[in-house]
Amino acid sequence: xxxxxxxxxxxxxxxxxxxxxxxxxxxxxxxxxxxxxxxxxxxxxxxxxxxxxxxxxxxxxxxxxxxxxxxxxxxxxxxxxxxxxxxxxxxxxxxxxxxxxxxxxxxxxxxxxxxxxxxxxxxxxxxxxxxxxxxxxxxxxxxxxxxxxxxx
Numbered sequence: 001x002x003x004x005x006x007x008x009x010x011x012x013x014x015x016x017x018x019x020x021x022x023x024x025x026x027x028x029x030x031x032x033x034x035x036x037x038x039x040x041x042x043x044x045x046x047x048x049x050x051x052x053x054x055x056x057x058x059x060x061x062x063x064x065x066x067x068x069x070x071x072x073x074x075x076x077x078x079x080x081x082x083x084x085x086x087x088x089x090x091x092x093x094x095x096x097x098x099x100x101x102x103x104x105x106x107x108x109x110x111x112x113x114x115x116x117x118x119x120x121x122x123x124x125x126x127x128x129x130x131x132x133x134x135x136x137x138x139x140x141x142x143x144x145x146x147x148x149x150x151x152x
Contacts, residue, residue, distance in 0.1 A: 006037035015150060018044045021057030026071040040077035041149045045104060050087025060087035062095045069099070079147055085109050093127060097134050103127050
């Protein structure tokens with residue numbers, strides 16, 4: 001079924017994002033590349049989970065993220081982002097930014113009651129400011145398309 005989904009997605013011209021919640025997902029992604037179902041450069045989303053989602057994958061901690069990134073094959077052309085579900089993501093996001101990763105953030109992942117329930121725009125601004133303060137500029141849409149092999 002997964003092979004068929006990959007083939008149909010490719011047939012309509014959509015480049016997939018590999019979603020990974022555990023090490024098995026990382027290994028499956030590598031197998032899909034070897035089978036020609038995914039192409040590099042590849043965009044990957046590593047998802048780590050907070051309270052109430054313990055059975056889904058790795059915990060929403062730096063170590064939980066590292067458990068995934070440690071298994072990315074050497075020399076792989078994978079651009080990755082981290083998504084943190086149901087937990088305050090900022091420590092994990094800082095680690096991702098410091099280690100060449102990207103960040104996915106939004107109210108659908110966590111309501112941020114500790115921040116007074118901000119808007120998505122406020123969350124994105126906070127992460128962009130964090131990246132700039134850490135010496136990383138935020139990519140433009142054109143730069144992101146080029147990075148992920150989607151340049152027109």
